[in-house]
Every structure is written in C-alpha cells, then in structure tokens.
Amino acid sequence: MIRKEKFGEWLQESLLFVKLDPWIWCGYTVAVGLILLIGTLSLALGIVCAVASLFVGVGVCKYIDMRHNKETNQPLSWAIKKSLPLALLAGIAIMACWFAFMTFSNLLSGEYGKILDFFLQLDFSDLHIKRRTVREISSQFYDYASVALMFTLLMLCTLANWFSYPLMLFQDYGLSRAKDLGISTLATRKKAFYNMLGFIFFEALMCGGLTPLLTPVLYMLTSTLMYVSYKHLFEIKA
Numbered sequence: 001m002i003r004k005e006k007f008g009e010w011l012q013e014s015l016l017f018v019k020l021d022p023w024i025w026c027g028y029t030v031a032v033g034l035i036l037l038i039g040t041l042s043l044a045l046g047i048v049c050a051v052a053s054l055f056v057g058v059g060v061c062k063y064i065d066m067r068h069n070k071e072t073n074q075p076l077s078w079a080i081k082k083s084l085p086l087a088l089l090a091g092i093a094i095m096a097c098w099f100a101f102m103t104f105s106n107l108l109s110g111e112y113g114k115i116l117d118f119f120l121q122l123d124f125s126d127l128h129i130k131r132r133t134v135r136e137i138s139s140q141f142y143d144y145a146s147v148a149l150m151f152t153l154l155m156l157c158t159l160a161n162w163f164s165y166p167l168m169l170f171q172d173y174g175l176s177r178a179k180d181l182g183i184s185t186l187a188t189r190k191k192a193f194y195n196m197l198g199f200i201f202f203e204a205l206m207c208g209g210l211t212p213l214l215t216p217v218l219y220m221l222t223s224t225l226m227y228v229s230y231k232h233l234f235e236i237k238a
Contacts, residue, residue: 005232007195013232014224021064024076025220028060033216036145043144044095044119050148050219051091052084055165057223058230059083062170065231086169094152097159138212145215146208149222150201162186162193166230185233196225 018025032053039046063079066072099118106114156162160175161182167173173181186193200222207215 005189005192005229007192007199010192010196010225010229010232011199014221014228017061017064017224017228018220020068024060024064028057029216029220032057032219036216037141039144039148040121040141042120043117044099046144047095047098047148048088048091050145051094051152052087054149054152054219054223055087055090055169056080056083057220058166058227059087059169061224061227062166065227083169086165090165094148094155097155098148098151135210135212139208142212142215143208145219146204146212149215149219150204153197153200157197162226163230163234166226167234170230171234189233193229196229200225 035049035053036046038049059079059082060076063072063074063076072078102118103115106112153162156164161179163182163185164175164178167178167181168175200218203218203221207218
C-alpha cells in the first residue's frame with residue numbers, strides 16, 4: 001500500500017531538520033545572502049550562483065543527515081565539493097533558459113541594449129541608499145533571486161523533475177531516468193507536491209515584495225524541503 005504523503009509533514013520535518021545542526025544552516029544562509037549580491041553586478045552570474053546555492057543546499061542536507069546518523073566524519077567542504085559540479089551545471093542550464101526567454105522578449109520590444117545588461121550591469125544609478133528604507137535597499141539586491149527561485153521551479157517541472165537533482169547526485173541517475181522516476185513517483189502524490197510548490201511560490205512572492213532579507217532563508221528552506229521529500233519517497237521504506 002502506498003503511503004499517503006502530506007506537505008504538512010514535509011514542512012514540519014524540514015523545520016525540525018534545521019535543528020539538527022543550526023550552526024551549519026546559519027552559515028549556509030549567510031553565505032547564500034552574500035553570494036546573491038553578485039546579481040547586482042551580473043544577472044547572468046547571479047542566476048547561476050542562486051541556482052547552484054539552492055542545489056548545494058540539498059547536498060548540505062544529506063551531509064547533516066549522514067553526520068547525525070554517524071555515517072561520515074568528513075568536513076562540510078567534502079559535501080560542498082561533491083554537490084557543486086552538478087549544481088553549477090544546473091545553474092548554467094537555468095541561466096541559459098532565462099537568457100533565451102529574455103532575448104526573445106527584448107528582440108520583440110526592440111530593447112537590444114538590455115541583452116548586454118544581462119551579463120554585465122554597467123548602470124548603477126538606481127543603487128542610491130540615501131533616504132531609503134532597509135526593505136527598499138535589500139529589494140534591489142534580492143528581488144531577482146526570488147524570481148530566479150520561481151523560474152527554477154518552473155523549469156524543473158517542465159524540463160526535469162523536482163527530484164531530478166537529488167536522484168542524480170545521490171543515486172547517480174542520468175537526467176532522463178531521474179525525470180521519469182520522479183514523474184512516476186509524484187503521480188500518486190500530486191496534492192502534497194502542488195501544496196509544497198504553492199507554499200514556496202507564495203513565500204517567494206512575499207520575499208520579493210515585503211521581506212527581501214528573508215530570501216536566503218527561503219533558499220535554505222527550499223533545499224531542505226527538496227531533501228526531506230526525496231528522503232521520504234526514495235530512502236525511507238513505506
């Protein structure tokens with residue numbers, strides 16, 4: 001009998017999972033917050049770094065889980081090195097998709113100059129901090145990251161699958177096999193999956209509009225949700 005999965009259980013376990021090693025997660029969140037600032041200089045590089053940070057977080061989850069279960073004595077850098085190549089590849093792929101859509105839109109509108117701005121931001125006239133609130137300043141730094149997170153999830157659902165990255169990283173699956181297995185696994189668990197996506201999209205919109213400083217926290221939570229849901233469906237025997 002197939003165990004009925006619930007998004008509430010995934011979310012609760014994700015929040016409890018963070019408590020296993022809060023110092024690592026604090027460091028990860030601060031690091032993501034600093035890395036996302038790259039998007040101010042180059043949107044292309046910012047997208048790559050944002051996506052890579054998201055997926056490296058999944059590897060960090062696995063590392064914390066293994067360390068908690070006494071399965072490894074390796075340092076955190078080991079987990080990052082294991083996760084980073086595939087995470088960067090995913091980031092470049094997502095950035096290429098974004099660039100394709102943006103270029104098509106700019107060609108239709110005749111705004112050809114914005115194509116170059118995607119790779120290098122040369123105009124910093126909007127980055128004034130005088131008489132501006134913290135929320136307004138942080139929005140300039142992190143708004144793109146909230147959009148990048150939503151775009152990444154859309155591309156995952158379209159070109160791959162929510163579980164493609166963990167299956168490829170932890171079980172050495174190819175992209176096609178990981179996609180097919182992920183689709184078949186979610187076929188009977190759509191409600192939990194769509195509730196989770198809806199929650200992440202809602203939080204991304206909130207970060208983009210009201211709480212931009214919490215964007216790195218949302219990246220951390222999304223990474224944890226991806227790992228916890230993967231573990232429930234592929235590592236824990238029903």
